[in-house]
Amino acid sequence: MTQGEMETVEVFTSEGKGRGLKAAKEFWAGDVIFAEPAYAAVVFDSLTSLVCHTCFKRQEKLHRCGQCKFAHYCDRTCQKDAWLNHKHECSAIKAHGKVPNENIRLAARIMWRIEREGGGLTEGCLVSIDDLQNHVENFGEEEKTELRVDVESFLNFWPAQSQQFGMQYISHIFGVINCNGFTLSDQRGLQAVGVGIFPNLCLVNHDCWPNSTVIFNNGNHEAVRSMFHTQMRIELRALGKISPGEELTVSYIDFLNVSSERRQQLKKQYYFDCTCEHCQKGIKDDLMLAVKEGENKPSPDAVKDVLQFSKDTLEKINQARSEGIYHEVVKLCRECLKKQEPVLGDTNIYLLRILSIASEVLSYLQMFEEAAGYAKRMVDGYLKIYHPNNAQLGMAVMRAGVTHWHASLIEAGHGMICKAYAILLVTHGPTHPITKDLEVMRVQSEMELRMFQQNEFMYYKMREAALQNQKIQVMPEPTSEASSGLFHTKQ
Numbered sequence: 001m002t003q004g005e006m007e008t009v010e011v012f013t014s015e016g017k018g019r020g021l022k023a024a025k026e027f028w029a030g031d032v033i034f035a036e037p038a039y040a041a042v043v044f045d046s047l048t049s050l051v052c053h054t055c056f057k058r059q060e061k062l063h064r065c066g067q068c069k070f071a072h073y074c075d076r077t078c079q080k081d082a083w084l085n086h087k088h089e090c091s092a093i094k095a096h097g098k099v100p101n102e103n104i105r106l107a108a109r110i111m112w113r114i115e116r117e118g119g120g121l122t123e124g125c126l127v128s129i130d131d132l133q134n135h136v137e138n139f140g141e142e143e144k145t146e147l148r149v150d151v152e153s154f155l156n157f158w159p160a161q162s163q164q165f166g167m168q169y170i171s172h173i174f175g176v177i178n179c180n181g182f183t184l185s186d187q188r189g190l191q192a193v194g195v196g197i198f199p200n201l202c203l204v205n206h207d208c209w210p211n212s213t214v215i216f217n218n219g220n221h222e223a224v225r226s227m228f229h230t231q232m233r234i235e236l237r238a239l240g241k242i243s244p245g246e247e248l249t250v251s252y253i254d255f256l257n258v259s260s261e262r263r264q265q266l267k268k269q270y271y272f273d274c275t276c277e278h279c280q281k282g283i284k285d286d287l288m289l290a291v292k293e294g295e296n297k298p299s300p301d302a303v304k305d306v307l308q309f310s311k312d313t314l315e316k317i318n319q320a321r322s323e324g325i326y327h328e329v330v331k332l333c334r335e336c337l338k339k340q341e342p343v344l345g346d347t348n349i350y351l352l353r354i355l356s357i358a359s360e361v362l363s364y365l366q367m368f369e370e371a372a373g374y375a376k377r378m379v380d381g382y383l384k385i386y387h388p389n390n391a392q393l394g395m396a397v398m399r400a401g402v403t404h405w406h407a408s409l410i411e412a413g414h415g416m417i418c419k420a421y422a423i424l425l426v427t428h429g430p431t432h433p434i435t436k437d438l439e440v441m442r443v444q445s446e447m448e449l450r451m452f453q454q455n456e457f458m459y460y461k462m463r464e465a466a467l468q469n470q471k472i473q474v475m476p477e478p479t480s481e482a483s484s485g486l487f488h489t490k491q
Contacts, residue, residue, distance in 0.1 A: 290345025
């Protein structure tokens with residue numbers, strides 16, 4: 001974070017919320033309020049040989065550290081940029097004889113930086129690591145047990161020649177990681193690949209209907225390269241007009257839950273009671289729990305039965321997805337939709353969840369026509385619930401647009417791709433790789449739409465030929481991962 005960017009925000013203390021950030025000047029939708037490099041970051045255990053340990057890009061071939069044989073990098077540049085943070089880790093891994101888990105590795109990287117720079121304020125940081133909240137006092141028995149295990153594992157890994165820290169301070173670092181670790185994504189924003197600590201971001205308070213959003217940008221342009229050697233940063237971006245003195249807020253979790261469930265999730269993961277307007281007034285809850293209206297309005301018992309059936313089916317779907325049995329997923333979705341459609345309203349979250357899964361899996365199986373029908377209904381529901389500039393909404397509309405394109409529904413597909421592009425310009429910015437990909441899709445679909453409007457027959461002939469070398473790609477293989485929140489919580 002540069003000195004100029006620091007002047008765009010102010011730290012303040014509010015009753016009941018603790019510290020937060022407020023805007024020091026006016027912002028408009030899409031403006032970058034501030035950008036921040038990671039204080040420390042690590043790749044997830046499951047992806048250590050697939051993702052660069054410096055820029056967090058997923059690559060086909062990575063170069064391995066010749067000494068520890070653990071760290072992997074895109075090229076010499078990334079390896080050189082990583083050395084300041086990796087050299088102690090490299091020696092410790094060799095001495096320890098094995099690689100510790102991601103939590104231990106992240107704590108160690110934080111400690112080595114504290115050893116190097118001290119635990120107070122560092123350049124570009126509005127708050128010190130020492131002053132970040134750890135919520136250790138709020139831990140339940142299971143979390144306390146996990147903390148003790150982590151501390152013991154850390155002490156076994158931590159070199160004797162490095163600065164020694166007390167048990168209370170080590171516990172503080174693990175507490176900070178537990179409630180403030182930010183999930184890092186790959187270059188296209190489609191897969192969680194690591195976790196990092198961003199002190200300034202930790203100051204931004206939660207609101208279920210926020211005025212800002214956070215995006216991980218591991219950089220494909222020279223401005224980022226010159227600003228941060230690691231080519232990796234988070235950006236806090238405005239979702240609409242923000243006035244000077246207005247508190248900056250982000251949503252720690254997905255909005256697509258009724259207020260009582262969001263509050264329960266926030267209390268469990270982040271240890272606070274949400275008092276935002278949407279939670280206090282239950283705004284949008286009626287849409288998310290909508291049932292069919294009119295003469296055939298279902299009875300409360302019928303609604304209860306269908307909701308329970310939906311929950312049971314979602315569990316079966318998650319199991320089938322984890323095993324890669326996608327035709328079973330489709331079968332379960334169709335059965336569930338058959339029961340839901342006469343009972344649940346078009347914006348009911350249980351209906352929308354099934355529609356989302358069905359459209360994603362059917363697209364992967366290249367059953368595009370059926371997938372497009374479900375995707376359209378899903379998008380129509382999302383547009384009534386989500387903030388108009390919500391990043392998850394933008395990604396969902398993009399996927400629906402691509403599905404329609406594959407189904408030869410070029411008019412609807414182009415419209416959705418344009419809608420998604422408008423959202424992602426705000427939430428991700430024009431230089432983000434996914435926005436660049438979407439711009440290519442938008443131009444291609446616009447060209448095809450013109451051709452379709454001029455001569456349908458020739459359009460389908462040329463489309464058939466173009467598919468041999470198609471530019472618009474099918475979305476990646478579905479996963480059973482739930483939509484993650486803003487911060488990474490230890491599983």
